[in-house]
Amino acid sequence: MTGQQRVLDVLVEAVDTLTEDFDLIDFLYRLSTRCVELLDVDAAGVMIVDQHGELQLIAASDEHTRLLELFALQHNQGPCVRCYHTGQAQLNISLTSGAATLDFGPFAAQARTAGFTVTHALPMKLRHEVIGAVNLFGTRLRRLSDTDIQIGQAIADVATIAILQQRTIEQGHxxxxxxxxxxxxxxxxxxxxxxxxxxxxxxxxxxxxxxxxxxxxxxxxxxxxxxxxxxxxxxxxxxxxxxx
CATH class of the missing domain: 1.10.10 (Arc Repressor Mutant, subunit A)
Structure with a gap:
């Protein structure tokens, strides 16, 4: 399957969010695995904010990443947390660089233990409303290409629209x-x-x-x-x- 076909599949899956029996968790899990398939990364996680304004892990491409994301939340640190609070993408962060991970101490160490050497985070936002972030991890110290960044942000945008659309369908205001x-x-x-x-x-x-x-x-x-x-x-x- 080509990269273009996989991107098309993501868009088709997003259309399914218009149905009444839409399964939000399964959809977000599929998006996290799509990130691994489409981008030059090895794992991905999705965090969204709850009704108290606190980030919560909602999906991850694998169990190791889920545990790492939970660790980040427990310590309230890491690129995903920063991405949510700033609304800005956090890209090409070397987990082996002391300077790059100065504010991510325990998280960076835990990520390295899990075998990751680079991480990225993309905001899930519509206009000025930020509802979460998508975190990406790689085991090789390689930068994301401009194309990968665009595709990754598109996936994050699709997830955002799906969540906001589902809110409208199921709960109204x-x-x-x-x-x-x-x-x-x-x-x-x-x-x-x-x-x-x-x-x-x-x-x-x-x-x-x-x-x-x-x-x-x-x-x-x-x-x-x-x-x-x-x-x-x-x-x-x-x-x-x-x-x-």
Whole structure:
């Protein structure tokens, strides 16, 4: 599949946000994986602001990145946090440079431990409203090209429009209620991942992939599937992907 086709796929996926049964978490997860596919990066994460004005992790391309992003939030530091507060892209930050990471001490060290050497952050904003940021990580010390920056920002813009559009469809003027519901759903999904990971002896990344594969043909949202697992009412085998 060509890069142009993948960009087109992102736009097509964005159109799906107009439907009533749109799954925000799954969409943002797909966007994070699209960043890895399209850009010269190895991992990506998406953070959005909750109703209290605090950043929360909503999606990541893999489990290691999810934990790193949570670490950044706990320490309130890193390019993604700065990007959200300033509304400006943070590009080509060498995690091996003391000067470049002067304000990111513990985060930079944790990122290096995870194998990353460079990071970038792109704002999720519409006009003057900033609702989050997309964080990108690379294991090789290479600068993003102008084309990659444009594509990355386009993906961040698509995510922003999708979230704001979904707010309008589902909650009208109660804009932040939908985001809070998504964040709460993410907690349930993480709990279910832990349960299923132990039950099937899979990694958390493998578990999440299997949950997504199971949910779609069974017409379940990820949150619904996760809630069944938490409530111990899930009696299927989510490793089986045949449609019902």
């Amino acid at each position: 109660l804009e932040k209620a939908q985001l809070q519901a998504a964040l709460a759903s993410r907690v349930i999904i993480e709990q279910a991942k832990g349960v299923l990971s132990e039950r099937y002896n899979l990694s958390l990344d493998e578990t999440f992939s299997a949950m997504r594969t199971y949910a779609r043909p069974h017409h379940l949202r990820l949150t619904e599937l996760a809630q069944h697992v938490i409530d111990n009412t899930f009696d299927g085998d989510f490793t089986q992907t045949d449609t019902p």
